[in-house]
Amino acid sequence: MKKETLLEIILGTTGGLIFAIGLTMCLIPEWNLFTPGVVVSIIGFIVLLFIIPIYRKQNPKKVKNQKTDWGLVLTWTIGIVGSLIMGFGMSKIMVGSPDKIDLIIGMLTGIVGFLICALNYPVYAYLKSNN
Numbered sequence: 001m002k003k004e005t006l007l008e009i010i011l012g013t014t015g016g017l018i019f020a021i022g023l024t025m026c027l028i029p030e031w032n033l034f035t036p037g038v039v040v041s042i043i044g045f046i047v048l049l050f051i052i053p054i055y056r057k058q059n060p061k062k063v064k065n066q067k068t069d070w071g072l073v074l075t076w077t078i079g080i081v082g083s084l085i086m087g088f089g090m091s092k093i094m095v096g097s098p099d100k101i102d103l104i105i106g107m108l109t110g111i112v113g114f115l116i117c118a119l120n121y122p123v124y125a126y127l128k129s130n131n
Contacts, residue, residue, distance in 0.1 A: 004058045009121065011051050016083075019044030020090075028094065071127035079120050086113025 022044055025037025089110025092102050 002058065004054050008051050008054055008058075011047060011054070015044050015047030015051070017044070018047060020087075024090075024094065071124055071131065074127065075120050075124040078123060079117055082113050082116030082120065084113070085116060086110050089113055 019041055022037045022039070022041030025031060025033040025040060027037075086109075089106045089108070089112070092098065092106030092109060094106075098106065
């Protein structure tokens with residue numbers, strides 16, 4: 001794994017978590033943390049923006065007739081689906097007054113979504129090795 005790829009993964013994970021925590025702070029009215037939540041979300045978004053120069057350095061401009069990397073498209077799709085599943089689990093736990101069954105469903109769903117996100121890079125590495 002290249003140093004830039006590892007840095008992209010670290011920045012993406014930390015920036016996404018900071019951004020999500022800020023949004024959570026904004027969206028739960030009982031916490032009364034809307035303004036600090038906006039600030040934390042902006043900080044997370046700025047951390048995510050730091051990925052762009054690293055990505056551009058590693059991947060120069062593409063040639064017009066270059067084929068689409070379907071492995072990359074698949075891994076982006078898997079990552080988005082995993083994030084949505086994990087977000088569903090988090091919202092099941094955090095919104096309202098959850099019952100025990102809501103807590104269990106939320107935790108299991110969140111763990112499944114996290115595992116989908118965590119296994120995304122090995123899937124991409126496997127697809128790249130078979131090309």
